[in-house]
Amino acid sequence: MKPYNEIEPFFITEEIEAELIAAGYAFVxxxxxxxxxxxxxxxxxxxxxxxxxxxxxxMMAGTASGCEPRGEGL
Known part of the structure; x- marks a missing residue:
């Protein structure tokens, strides 16, 4: 397994998942x-x-809760 590289994002692929499971890690x-x-x-x-x-x-959520939506473009 490649060591973690802070520059690249880390994703659990099926291949990495299989390596982790083989090493005894639980994938949850x-x-x-x-x-x-x-x-x-x-x-x-x-x-x-x-x-x-x-x-x-x-608008529907604001009407139901009595709150007004805030933010630009609304």
């Missing part, structure tokens, strides 16, 4: 890391820009 992803699609997060529809569903989501 952190429980707090999640991925989601923009459609799942903001209800994005084809043809929309990213800002449209994000703004819509923030």
């Amino acid at each position: 992803l952190p429980g707090h890391a999640r991925t989601a699609r923009i459609r799942e997060l903001f209800g994005w529809q084809p043809g929309e820009t990213l800002s449209e569903p994000v703004s819509r989501h923030l």
